[in-house]
Amino acid sequence: MSTPIARRSWRSAxxxxLRAPVITMLFLGFSAGLPFLLVFSTLSAWLRSDGVEVAAIGFFSWIGILYSIKFFWAPSWTALPCPC
Known part of the structure; x- marks a missing residue:
């Protein structure tokens, strides 16, 4: 019979x-995604003020959506053999 696993407290979990490597990775992940958020959120306002059609602005938003769901298609992309 297996020994029961001791439950950890919420504070210890x-x-x-709060460890330095985890905080560093959280900061790097946030700072890597922040430019995309700023560019794609303000890009539509810039394009509209310059007189670009709404359909073209919608096309740019589709590009942003593809990046945001990258975790779905990236594993299949990396599984493909390199054509080099």
Missing amino acids: MAIY
Whole structure:
């Protein structure tokens, strides 16, 4: 019979996120995604003020959506053999 696993407290489980490597990775992930958020959110306002059609602005938003769902299609893309 297996020994029961000791339950960890909520505080000890959250203490993992206070370690330096985890904080560094959270900061790097946030800072890597921030430029995309700023560009795609303000791009539509810039394009509309310059007189670009709404259909073209919608096309740029589709490009942003493709990046945001990258975690769906990236594994299949990396599984393909390199044509080099």
